Amino acid sequence: MSTTSKAENTGGWALAVLLGVLAAGAATRAVAAVTATTGPADGATLVKTYCGACHLPDRQGTLARIGDERKTPEGWVMTIFRMQNLHGLQLPATARDTIVRYLADTRGLAPSEAAPARFALERRPNVPDLALPGDLQRMCARCHSAARIALERRDAADWLKNANWHLAEFPTIEYQEGARDRHWWREASTKVPAELGRLFPLHTAAWAAWQRHAPIDLAGRWLVRGDEPGRGTYWGTAEIRRTAADEYRTTYRLRFADGQALDGQSHAIVYTGYEWRGTATLGDRSTHEVFAASPGGRRLSGRWFLDDHAEIGADWDAVRAGRAPRIVLVSPRAIRAGTSTRVTIVGEHLGGRVDLGAGLRARVVHRGRTSLVLQVDAAAHAAPGYRTVRVGGANAADAVAVYDRVDRLDVTPAYAIARLGGGKIDPVAAQFAVDAIEEIPGPASKPQAVHLGALPVAWSIGPFDAQAAHDRDVDFAGRIDSRGRFLPAGAGPNPKRPFHADNTGNLEVIATLPPGAAGRPTAVVGKAHLVVTVQRWNTPPIY
Numbered sequence: 001m002s003t004t005s006k007a008e009n010t011g012g013w014a015l016a017v018l019l020g021v022l023a024a025g026a027a028t029r030a031v032a033a034v035t036a037t038t039g040p041a042d043g044a045t046l047v048k049t050y051c052g053a054c055h056l057p058d059r060q061g062t063l064a065r066i067g068d069e070r071k072t073p074e075g076w077v078m079t080i081f082r083m084q085n086l087h088g089l090q091l092p093a094t095a096r097d098t099i100v101r102y103l104a105d106t107r108g109l110a111p112s113e114a115a116p117a118r119f120a121l122e123r124r125p126n127v128p129d130l131a132l133p134g135d136l137q138r139m140c141a142r143c144h145s146a147a148r149i150a151l152e153r154r155d156a157a158d159w160l161k162n163a164n165w166h167l168a169e170f171p172t173i174e175y176q177e178g179a180r181d182r183h184w185w186r187e188a189s190t191k192v193p194a195e196l197g198r199l200f201p202l203h204t205a206a207w208a209a210w211q212r213h214a215p216i217d218l219a220g221r222w223l224v225r226g227d228e229p230g231r232g233t234y235w236g237t238a239e240i241r242r243t244a245a246d247e248y249r250t251t252y253r254l255r256f257a258d259g260q261a262l263d264g265q266s267h268a269i270v271y272t273g274y275e276w277r278g279t280a281t282l283g284d285r286s287t288h289e290v291f292a293a294s295p296g297g298r299r300l301s302g303r304w305f306l307d308d309h310a311e312i313g314a315d316w317d318a319v320r321a322g323r324a325p326r327i328v329l330v331s332p333r334a335i336r337a338g339t340s341t342r343v344t345i346v347g348e349h350l351g352g353r354v355d356l357g358a359g360l361r362a363r364v365v366h367r368g369r370t371s372l373v374l375q376v377d378a379a380a381h382a383a384p385g386y387r388t389v390r391v392g393g394a395n396a397a398d399a400v401a402v403y404d405r406v407d408r409l410d411v412t413p414a415y416a417i418a419r420l421g422g423g424k425i426d427p428v429a430a431q432f433a434v435d436a437i438e439e440i441p442g443p444a445s446k447p448q449a450v451h452l453g454a455l456p457v458a459w460s461i462g463p464f465d466a467q468a469a470h471d472r473d474v475d476f477a478g479r480i481d482s483r484g485r486f487l488p489a490g491a492g493p494n495p496k497r498p499f500h501a502d503n504t505g506n507l508e509v510i511a512t513l514p515p516g517a518a519g520r521p522t523a524v525v526g527k528a529h530l531v532v533t534v535q536r537w538n539t540p541p542i543y
């Protein structure tokens, strides 16, 4: 039944896409693509106008249910989408955007409340979900993530109403797998709301404090560093201009370590005083930005991802430019003993003496405003391990590592899911990356792992087990490209497979570093597990 409900939902969501109303990816877009500038008063009026028809005022003067909950901008988008899709609410897009903004600002989450589940907002693929305590995980996090729940705040009475709605909308919820082995409804209507009300209550000290917090102005010059799995490290600057109360336009000057430019522009709205949601163009790609400003407004971090493929994206970390000398990044982060390497130190006010530590000799090739390019000679006998990098008054501990061989390749994610594409449904790719490791004797002669980051490896796939080998999954499920991205095949019954099976697969992803690059007589191999499964029918803003 859960599958049926989801399939039915898909129909609705697909229709919504056609009508340009609001849907899956479009819902996220809606969070970012607001143009109207309206103050809280307008939001409050619009809520009364559009929501007041069904939601009556309660004793506190707020509207029933609406005043009993707090959630993220994405959470509000999802609830309002349900009001439209299921309950027939007619709501113009501009009014919806203003309402989402108003609700996220007045009934949002404090930064510390959203922190543990940011991965879901950032739509990071293949991240293990939060684990809810006790029986909650089995009761509540089998259809959707626990993160979806942890990103809302309500008291027990409202959590109970949410359980009632679940039962009404998905009546078989009680006797599906994972529910029929217990008195599901008895638990869902007693223990669960009480426990959720304790774990995720409406009124918290964190939210009260955040509401008193002075507004943050993010305008200014920022230093940016990030990492795109499969593509590498990038860095540069962001000029952020404030265009309205909580709206910004940004110009990016970024480049990857290999020199390729990643320039671009974004338009962002900051919800709840810190939740940055942007729509950007980076190089030739259309992206979304889900960042959080630190409470002091000096750091902006999160993830950006492709408009139409949230699984492809990059970490983002920006710090406000200041007056003090500072190192924000050293690239590459590993230098092989006995070689001469071009190294870039990214930071500001990088004047003065350069010191990369024992066994490394640096010559300055170029001093820029936010970078310092060096030619670094690593002595053949330089001891493997981390080094502190010092430039004038700035220093960064463990910012660079010297290595003489690679002992291990960790492939991340260690376990991933990719999904077949077909018809109107795009495949969901899986992007892999490696972290090369040299093990050196550490304190108390325990081995210490020195992380060298991504080195150029060859990617391949193999069967995960004997069944996968027998079914020739490798031949049907898709292929992996030279940057470690697995591109799944199309979906549907395949006459070439036994029982006309789908192109699903159970695979091993293999990264190989050749003997020369590994500094040893044999190649070093790292592996991950990849399950290629059926299409993703429904892509809500919070899965």
Ligand code: HEC
Binding pocket: 047, 050, 051, 052, 053, 054, 055, 065, 066, 069, 079, 080, 082, 083, 086, 087, 088, 089, 091, 099, 161, 162, 165
């Ligand atoms: C046509 C009637 C109708 C309108 C208009 C309407 N709602 Fe609802 N709303 C409902 C019903 C019915 C429920 C209970 C079932 C559910 O949760 O879907 C509900 C539930 C909710 C809940 C609780 C959801 C939960 O997760 O437990 C919130 C919050 C909410 N509505 C917000 C809004 C907002 C904001 C608006 C205006 C933008 C709005 N509603 C407009 C009918 C409506």
Ligand code: HEC
Binding pocket: 002, 075, 078, 079, 082, 139, 140, 141, 142, 143, 144, 148, 149, 152, 162, 163, 166, 170, 173, 188, 192, 196
């Ligand atoms: C049978 C599958 C299923 C189970 C089990 C389930 N949920 Fe849900 N839940 C859903 C679906 C589907 C939605 C999205 C519905 C929509 O918005 O149209 C949802 C939405 C939600 C939302 C977002 C609602 C909003 O509008 O803000 C919350 C919060 C939530 N569930 C909490 C829970 C809790 C708590 C439990 C355990 C009592 C639970 N869920 C168990 C399927 C399930």
